[in-house]
Amino acid sequence: MTGISRRRALGAGVAGVAGLAATGGTAGAGAPTPPRTGQPGHLFHLAATEPNNFDGGWLRGANEQNFPVLAGRQGSVYLAHLDPGGIREPHWHPTAWELNYIVSGTAKWTVLGTHPDGEYHNDVFTAELGDLVFAPTGLFHYFENASTTEPLDVLIVFNTSTAEPDDDIGIVGSLNAIPRDVLAASFGVPESAFAQVPQRIEPVVITRRR
Known part of the structure; x- marks a missing residue:
């Protein structure tokens, strides 16, 4: 054999x-x-996407529209860049919370909570490199670049797949949704005090100090 x-x-x-x-x-x-x-596809080149440019910085994001794997996953992520003097427009999200990670720079934060005891609880603080900031669903909040010389970069994770700012209700749009006489009565000032509020309703998102 x-x-x-x-x-x-x-x-x-x-x-x-x-x-x-x-x-x-x-x-x-x-x-x-x-x-x-x-x-x-499980890989998304966030840094290579075309930024959404604003007066005070830019926004890059991955959501169900441009990263299909996120569809129905209740998750999205954004990189917000604020120039010196940049401000993320005061706003709230009706259906989403957010986690903010400071990638570089220093941010001044304000989160306005509820008032079960009759007083508003306004949480004001500074977040620096490596810090996490949580903004609960529905709470009014904003952040700004604390530096006059250095940029601010914040990585933001939402528990929604909806594209930003489609889930935003900003302060400019909010004021424009209210008649001027109602605003005047609410603030206790003449209607003329709101004459310079822009009447065009559009997302401001990132603006800057004038």
Whole structure:
């Protein structure tokens, strides 16, 4: 009985695997296996996206519109860049909370809470490199660049897949949704005090000090 050459057998096996790889086939199958389709991409080049530019900085984001794997996942992420003097427009999110991570710079924060005891609880603080800031769903908040010379970068994670600022209600839009006489009565001032409030309702998002 003739012995089996291990080298010859190994060579034949390697050749067979190479042939299957070349044809896309599988062992024991007469036809090549079709490539898998419908698989979501799990990599998103956030830094390579076109920024949404504003007067006081820019915003880059990944959401269900440009990163399909997030559809229905209740999650999105944004990188907000504020120039010196930049301010994230005061706003709130009706359906989402957010986690903010300070990538660089220093931010001044304000989060306005509820008032069950009859007084508003206004949390004002400074967040620096490496700090996390949580803004609960529905609470009025904003942040600004605390520096007059250095930029501020904040990575923001939301528990919504909706594109920013589609889930924002900003202060400019809020004021424009209220008749001037109602604003005057609420503030206890003449209607003329609101004459210079812009009447065009649009997301401001990132502005700057004048």
